[in-house]
Amino acid sequence: MVQIDSDACIGCGICAASCPEVFEMGDDGKAIVKPDADLSAPCIQDAIDQCPTGAITQ
Ligand code: F3S
Numbered sequence: 001m002v003q004i005d006s007d008a009c010i011g012c013g014i015c016a017a018s019c020p021e022v023f024e025m026g027d028d029g030k031a032i033v034k035p036d037a038d039l040s041a042p043c044i045q046d047a048i049d050q051c052p053t054g055a056i057t058q
Helices: 014-018 043-050
Strands: 023-025 031-033
Touching: 014 023, 014 043
Parallel strands: none
Antiparallel strands: 023 031
16 A cells, blocks of 8 residues: 655655656646556655655555
8 A cells, every 4th residue: 555645745745756666646746656556666665765755654
C-alpha cells in the first residue's frame, strides 16, 4: 500500500517525474497514486527517498 500524506505534500512533482507509472499530480496540485499503479514498481522507493517532505509511505 503506497500512500501520500496530502497535508505533507507540497506538490513539487518529483514523485510523478521519477516514478510516473505510479504517481501523478492531482487537480489540487498534490500527488496521487494512480488507480492502476503497479505497487511493486522499484521506482516507488526512489520517489520515497527523493520526496522533500517525506510525504510518501509504503
Ligand atoms: Fe508531493 Fe513529495 Fe511527490 S512533496 S509531489 S509527494 S515528491
